[in-house]
Amino acid sequence: MRPAVIASALLLAGCAPAPAERGFLFECPGLGNVVARYRNDEALIALSGRRLSLPRAISGSGARYARGSAQFWEKGGIATVDLDGRTYPDCKHNPARDPA
Numbered sequence: 001m002r003p004a005v006i007a008s009a010l011l012l013a014g015c016a017p018a019p020a021e022r023g024f025l026f027e028c029p030g031l032g033n034v035v036a037r038y039r040n041d042e043a044l045i046a047l048s049g050r051r052l053s054l055p056r057a058i059s060g061s062g063a064r065y066a067r068g069s070a071q072f073w074e075k076g077g078i079a080t081v082d083l084d085g086r087t088y089p090d091c092k093h094n095p096a097r098d099p100a
Contacts, residue, residue, distance in 0.1 A: 023099035026079050028091035034081060035099055036072060038063075045072050047081070 021037035021044065028034050034047040041056040043065035054065035054072055062075025071082040077093040 025094050025097045025099060026074075026081075026091040027094050027097075028079075028081055028088045031081060031083075031088040031091070033097075034072075034079070034091060036074070036079070043072055045070075045081075047083070 021039050024036045026034045026036065028047075032048060034045060037044040037046075043054045043056075043063075045052040045054060045065075052067070052070055052072075054067050054070060057064045057066040057071070059073065062073055064071065064073040066072070066082075069082065069085065071080075073080045073082075074093075079091040079093070081088040081091055
């Protein structure tokens with residue numbers, strides 16, 4: 001194959017949309033449903049009409065993502081969400097309701 005053809009193919013491959021991240025739905029008492037999607041070292045969180053992009057943070061256990069006062073911390077299907085000065089513990093993953 002010619003180098004120009006290979007370069008063109010690589011360039012076009014780089015333009016392809018990234019595959020969609022799988023969503024995980026958590027039911028949070030007092031907050032409602034929270035959908036978490038993980039991409040590289042960040043969590044994309046959708047809740048109460050808001051969307052947050054939280055980078056991975058240091059955690060002794062579980063997966064923790066935080067920015068400022070917003071935090072999403074999940075371990076074993078149970079998450080805690082900190083938002084606007086309030087803490088919502090005991091958010092349970094419901095696999096039957098995970099979005100596509």
